[in-house]
């Protein structure tokens with residue numbers, strides 16, 4: 249069974265307190281105004297949250313950090329998770345020595361940001377087969393053309409890791425496209441109901457020229473990304489545990505403060521039932537993720553196990569925040585009381601990194617030997 253060593257326990261406690269004291273309340277106005285909190289992101293960098301993927305942390309410690317960031321603010325946990333799992337992870341595992349030297353130092357301190365650009369306007373769940381963005385070799389350059397949708401940090405990142413199909417061999421490959429390249433445009437997607445701090449963008453790539461050496465040498469076919477994409481599914485499970493701990497914290501405190509019929513809500517049996525169910529869901533999610541961390545550390549985590557963890561924990565998270573929302577009555581509708589923020593954020597966890605349905609179908613395929621979706 250995975251467990252934290254004493255130095256990780258100390259670091260965990262310090263990070264948890266810092267996140268509750270310095271990030272949780274400070275993030276709320278940014279969420280409400282859909283703005284990017286540069287200062288808070290730099291603070292997370294100073295706490296070492298930009299380098300969890302490469303600093304020797306155990307899988308359990310890394311996961312618990314994602315949970316605690318989510319407990320403070322789910323948007324920032326999305327940023328930290330995508331940054332570690334999909335940007336730092338891809339460049340560290342699949343990049344050239346020059347790419348690592350150029351990008352990793354700034355990424356580790358969160359003073360440089362990357363965006364992971366896979367989803368397209370017409371292809372989400374079927375992206376692996378349907379991806380339309382193209383890469384064409386032209387002398388010493390690649391020319392990238394196409395469109396991407398929902399790309400986190402797209403308007404604020406220094407570069408995007410763009411997945412495009414090489415027209416020469418039909419393979420999907422990973423390319424580093426710096427945001428100041430001519431022909432690259434990022435347009436912020438507004439009016440989201442969740443993860444409002446994450447600056448999701450529509451990207452337009454109009455014949456963008458990049459040097460040949462911007463291809464990730466380890467990412468010359470989509471199958472090279474399988475392990476990283478498996479781990480990034482699992483990462484959402486830690487977020488789902490964190491959002492439920494936040495829902496519990498808020499619901500419990502509200503139930504103790506708010507009085508009806510001359511008593512605190514906490515005295516009513518039906519309210520205690522809801523608190524018990526939220527805590528039970530959060531604990532079940534955490535227990536599942538601790539098991540995932542053990543499998544990761546042993547090198548045994550399978551895609552279907554990651555998909556099951558992602559699907560199950562996000563289903564529980566959706567139930568937990570709905571109970572929390574109801575427990576706060578009318579005040580559960582206002583983001584001034586935090587629960588409504590979690591209610592919107594949970595919807596994103598349910599859908600991104602493979603929707604609930606697609607992850608369930610991955611499990612279904614594993615347990616029947618029959619694919620229902622390809």
Ligand SMILES: Cc1cc2nc3c(=O)[nH]c(=O)nc-3n(C[C@H](O)[C@H](O)[C@H](O)COP(=O)(O)OP(=O)(O)OC[C@H]3O[C@@H](n4cnc5c(N)ncnc54)[C@H](O)[C@@H]3O)c2cc1C
Pocket residue numbers: 330364365366367371372373374397398399400401442443448596599600601602603604605606609620621
């Ligand atoms: C806030 C947010 C942040 C995101 N960040 C990023 C990012 O940084 N980078 C990135 O590349 N992408 C990102 N995404 C995209 C995300 O991964 C996709 O939204 C997700 O994969 C679903 O794709 P879709 O939205 O196109 O839905 P669709 O694929 O159109 O699916 C619509 C519905 O149909 C269901 N469905 C589809 N096919 C089947 C089937 N065969 N059987 C049963 N049901 C099916 C789905 O489950 C879903 O309920 C983000 C999305 C959001 C909302």
